[in-house]
Structure formats: structure tokens, C-alpha cells
Amino acid sequence: MAKIKVKTPLVELDGDEMTRIIWKEIKDRFIHPYLDIELDYYDLGVEYRDKTEDKVTVDSANAILKYGVGVKCATITPNQDRVVEYKLKKEWKSPNGTIRSILDGTVFRKPIIVNNIPSGVRSWQKPIVVGRHAFGDLYKDTELYIPEAGKVEIVFTTKDGKEKERVTINDFDGPGVVMGQFNLDKSIYSFAEACFNYAISEKINVWFATKDTISKKYHARFRAIFDEVSTKRAAELKAAGIEYWYYLIDDAVAQIVKNPGGMLWALMNYDGDVMSDMVASGFGSLGLMTSVLVSPDGKFEYEAAHGTVTRHYRQYQKGETTSTNSVASIFAWTGALAKRGELDGTPDVVAFAQKLEKAVIDTIQAGEMTKDLVLLTTTKGPKQLDTFQFMEAIQKRL
Numbered sequence: 001m002a003k004i005k006v007k008t009p010l011v012e013l014d015g016d017e018m019t020r021i022i023w024k025e026i027k028d029r030f031i032h033p034y035l036d037i038e039l040d041y042y043d044l045g046v047e048y049r050d051k052t053e054d055k056v057t058v059d060s061a062n063a064i065l066k067y068g069v070g071v072k073c074a075t076i077t078p079n080q081d082r083v084v085e086y087k088l089k090k091e092w093k094s095p096n097g098t099i100r101s102i103l104d105g106t107v108f109r110k111p112i113i114v115n116n117i118p119s120g121v122r123s124w125q126k127p128i129v130v131g132r133h134a135f136g137d138l139y140k141d142t143e144l145y146i147p148e149a150g151k152v153e154i155v156f157t158t159k160d161g162k163e164k165e166r167v168t169i170n171d172f173d174g175p176g177v178v179m180g181q182f183n184l185d186k187s188i189y190s191f192a193e194a195c196f197n198y199a200i201s202e203k204i205n206v207w208f209a210t211k212d213t214i215s216k217k218y219h220a221r222f223r224a225i226f227d228e229v230s231t232k233r234a235a236e237l238k239a240a241g242i243e244y245w246y247y248l249i250d251d252a253v254a255q256i257v258k259n260p261g262g263m264l265w266a267l268m269n270y271d272g273d274v275m276s277d278m279v280a281s282g283f284g285s286l287g288l289m290t291s292v293l294v295s296p297d298g299k300f301e302y303e304a305a306h307g308t309v310t311r312h313y314r315q316y317q318k319g320e321t322t323s324t325n326s327v328a329s330i331f332a333w334t335g336a337l338a339k340r341g342e343l344d345g346t347p348d349v350v351a352f353a354q355k356l357e358k359a360v361i362d363t364i365q366a367g368e369m370t371k372d373l374v375l376l377t378t379t380k381g382p383k384q385l386d387t388f389q390f391m392e393a394i395q396k397r398l
């Protein structure tokens with residue numbers, strides 16, 4: 001066949017360990033044979049990040065800003081063990097965190113639904129998309145260990161040096177801990193807009209949840225901004241046939257497990273971190289969870305929600321058979337290609353992405369799958385395939 005032309009370069013961010021192995025396979029089997037595509041390549045493998053003092057991560061984010069769409073492989077976020085293992089100069093920051101800050105993006109995580117892989121939560125029939133505010137709060141906090149008795153205060157000083165407010169956090173009569181968090185109106189508005197953009201384009205209801213009964217200024221500010229944006233966009237919500245619902249976070253958690261799904265659940269940064277993992281494991285395998293980072297001005301970065309699957313990589317290094325599920329990584333590519341095609345106005349690129357997704361789903365529904373899914377499927381006598389056999393089965397169908 002003649003290769004399908006992708007008009008604009010796609011930004012490619014390579015990664016680490018087992019997902020790096022899978023990444024190359026995906027390109028060799030599903031991308032290069034079919035597409036005439038220019039990949040603007042950045043090696044985010046931990047060794048090259050170390051070599052470039054992490055400059056490559058910043059460059060890759062800027063490339064996404066330039067071209068609009070990127071696809072990212074999972075990467076190691078180094079801890080002390082990794083510093084020793086890879087002889088790194090330091091514990092480089094999470095690449096995802098760096099890219100999120102540069103794009104000012106919101107992360108949406110969506111499970112891939114396959115009809116012979118039932119969700120662990122009986123009521124969940126449709127995807128629950130988790131929208132996590134990816135800026136501020138706990139993730140940009142300032143913390144102190146207070147070693148002895150003393151007073152800790154919050155002081156607000158205006159730009160011209162005037163002390164405007166001073167509030168006591170606590171009068172410590174012994175050791176303890178203290179934390180300062182912040183967020184910005186600008187970022188919360190971006191988050192709300194990104195959520196309503198996503199929900200309107202997918203035609204799903206928006207749930208938003210905080211603890212504004214307790215946090216009457218901080219969480220209440222988030223609620224007020226969501227209320228304001230939903231009111232402003234009421235006509236668009238109505239036209240899409242969707243609604244906006246506000247819940248207290250504990251109420252939302254209780255409701256979500258009884259609900260059939262099919263909504264965007266918008267959450268503050270920490271809640272989104274925690275709940276996205278809960279929703280992911282509820283839907284089954286981490287190998288079926290995709291993730292997209294959307295900036296308020298419409299730049300997109302697609303990836304699998306899971307990590308580099310280190311345990312499997314150790315087996316692979318020893319020459320043992322692995323059963324790593326490549327579905328979420330493949331869907332990162334199809335998501336990016338479909339978006340690229342949509343933005344470029346090239347429907348044949350979108351159609352190719354859809355065909356590849358269908359080949360993946362059909363393969364699993366025909367009973368051919370990796371071990372993580374064999375443990376979950378309702379198909380009797382499924383055929384368990386290793387990492388590479390599974391991709392071969394998809395390739396055959398494609």
C-alpha cells in the first residue's frame with residue numbers, strides 16, 4: 001500500500017525500561033510500515049536526561065508547544081536507588097511534572113473499555129474519565145519541620161512591601177510539622193475551561209468535587225470558579241446535552257462506585273492523583289488506561305497511564321518471557337495520530353488510528369491477550385500471549 005501522509009511532524013518522547021522496548025516495537029510494526037510521518041524525536045530515557053542535565057525534557061515540551069501534538073513513552077522518575085543504578089548526577093524531577101508545568105496542562109485519564117474485560121466495580125459500564133488539575137497545591141508546597149515550641153504564621157506582603165495580612169497557623173508547644181500550599185486563579189480557570197472543553201467535545205457530564213465545607217477559602221475558590229465557568233458556558237452544555245454537578249469530595253467518592261460511569265470527574269491535584277489510581281484499578285488493568293495532557297490553548301500530549309513496568313523489564317533483561325500489555329502505549333499513538341489528523345484536516349490519518357484501535361480491541365475480544373487481561377476476562381479459554389506475540393496478533397489483524 002501507499003503510505004498515508006501525516007502533514008505536520010509529530011513530537012515523539014521516548015522513555016525507559018520495558019515501555020522503551022515496547023515503544024520501538026510499536027513504531028516498527030504499526031507506524032513506519034503504514035505512515036509517511038516525520039517524528040520530532042526526543043530521548044527522555046533517564047541516561048540522556050542525565051547527560052543533557054534534563055534540558056531534553058524542556059526541549060520536548062517546547063516542541064509540543066510548537067507543533068501541538070506529542071506522544072510520550074513512560075519514563076523513570078529517579079529516586080535514590082535510580083541514581084545509584086544509572087549513576088545519575090542527581091534525582092532529576094519527574095519529566096511529566098516538568099512538561100505539565102510548561103504546557104500548564106490538565107491531565108485526563110480514560111480507561112479503554114473492552115467487552116470481555118469486565119470492570120472490577122460491578123456498576124461501571126462506561127468510562128469514568130478523571131480530570132486532574134495538574135498545578136499547585138501539595139505538589140508545589142513548602143514544608144517545615146518544627147523542632148521546638150514556637151509560633152508559625154502566614155504573612156501576605158504586597159508587591160510594594162506593605163504587610164496586608166498576618167494569620168497564626170499554630171502556636172506550637174512542641175515539635176510538629178507545617179505546610180504552605182497555593183494555587184492561582186489563572187490556573188484554576190484554565191483547569192475549569194479545559195474540563196468543560198473536554199466534556200463538551202466528548203458529550204459527557206462534568207462532576208467536580210472538593211471539601212469546600214471545611215476549606216472555606218481555598219477549596220471554595222475552586223468551586224466558585226467552576227460554578228462561574230459552567231454558568232458562562234451553560235448554552236454550550238445544553239447544546240451538548242450534558243450537565244455540570246458539584247459534590248463534596250466524600251459524597252462524590254460514595255456516588256461514583258454506585259454509578260454506571262460515563263462522566264468526566266474533575267478533581268483537585270491530590271484528589272486526582274489518588275482517585276485516578278483507584279479508578280484505574282477498578283477498571284481492571286493499568287495496561288488499559290490512557291492519559292492525555294491538554295493545555296488551555298489546545299496542545300495535546302498522549303501517553304499510557306502506567307509506568308515503565310520495571311518488574312517485567314528485569315525479566316526481559318534476564319532473557320525471560322514477559323507479558324507486558326502494550327494496549328495503553330498503542331492507544332497513546334492512536335490518540336496522538338487521530339488528534340494530529342483532526343488538526344491537520346487529514347481524515348485518512350484519523351481513519352488509520354481508528355483501524356489500529358479496532359485491531360487492538362478485536363484481538364482481545366477474540367480471546368488473544370496478555371496475562372494481566374487473562375486474569376480478568378470473561379472469555380472461556382483465552383489464549384495467553386507474551387509481549388511480542390500479542391503485538392504480532394494485532395499486526396495480523398491490522
Ligand code: NAP
Pocket residue numbers: 073074075076077078096286287303304305306307308309310311312323324325326372
Ligand atoms: P508501573 O510501571 O506502572 O508498574 C506497576 C505494576 O503494574 C507492574 O509491575 C505490573 O504488575 C503492572 N503493570 C503496569 N503496567 C502494565 C502493563 N502495561 N502490562 C502489564 N502489567 C502492567 O509502576 P512502578 O513499577 O511503580 O514504576 C516503575 C517506574 O515507572 C518508576 O521508575 C516510576 O518512576 C515510573 N513511572 C512513570 C510514569 C510515567 O512516565 N507516566 C508513571 C508511573 C510510574 P505485575 O508486576 O503484577 O505484573
Ligand code: MG
Pocket residue numbers: 273274276277
Ligand atoms: Mg497517583
